[in-house]
Amino acid sequence: MSPNASPTISSPPRTIRIGSRKSQLALVQTYWVQEQLQKSFPDRTFEVHTMSTQGDKILDVALAKIGDKGLFTKELEVGMLQHDIDFAVHSLKDLPTRLPEGLILGVVTERENPADALVVHEQHKDKQVDTLPAGAVVGTSSLRRLAQLRHHFPHLTFKDIRGNLNTRLQKLDAGEYDAIILAVAGLHRLGMSDRVHQILPDKVSLHAVGQGALGIECRADDQEVLSLLKAIEHVPTRDRTLAERAFLRELEGGCQVPIGVNTQLDGDTLTLTGIVASVDGKKLVKDTVTGAASEAEHLGIQLAQRLREQGAQEILDEIFTQIQRG
Structure with missing residues (x-):
């Protein structure tokens, strides 16, 4: 370089903004993605931005009565389309199969156990799903779980349950339910694997589409983000x-x-x-x-x-x- 030449100053890499719901499970999942990307790209900055979705705000009405899966994704999708965030981390089971124009499912991460779990009240710790007494109240917010369990165990009573995972467990422990059905993956990610009383076999309950996996949604034309995400596919x-x-x-x-x-x-x-x-x-x-x-x-x-x-x-x-x- 000649004495009079100016050194080339390169601009710092773009900061990548990750969108997430505010629930405890959503944040655990999002921070895991942030950590994996930071390990792969230590010179990059990955920031987490949180927002509430409609599904997080309406907690007193059964999901089936208030809309489709977009309840948990729409606000994040608007954020991506407006360039407020660069990608969003979803439980893949919450992500609609048809995405807004301009957005795609960028990558899918390694799946946890996708099965459903029976979680019981203390008084039923000696029971399995097929030995719960007639009339036992089982909580679930999923029509998929409800339909299959009604098919196999018509003698049980089913009651809708909403709220985050901790709220549901509190309702169970308070005696509002004899048992509840939750995803094994969610309990595991929150360090609550000890609450899994029984993993329901496939013959009793086939799991939800995408359950146990994380889906990362991003703008279809953002090649930089897509190339970074490939590291965790x-x-x-x-x-x-x-x-x-x-x-x-x-x-x-x-x-x-x-x-x-x-x-x-x-x-x-x-x-x-x-x-x-x-x-x-x-x-x-x-x-x-x-x-x-x-x-x-x-x-x-x-x-x-x-x-x-x-x-x-x-x-x-x-x-x-x-x-x-x-």
């Missing part, structure tokens, strides 16, 4: 959840529709099982498809079409009619 989980989300998208189901899934990956072979059930649990159709993981979305669509042929469409039509009637 988990390809096997991505393939499994792509199949699940295609299945749900093809059936056009949201929070109000009892749809459950299970996926298994054996090498490059993906097996997808799905159910559609009526809310009262009296009707339930179930089937399985197997194929190449590279054809994950096609498998999801194929399974949806097979269940439609077996009566799923009639069940869905009945549910949509009930919703429209209020």
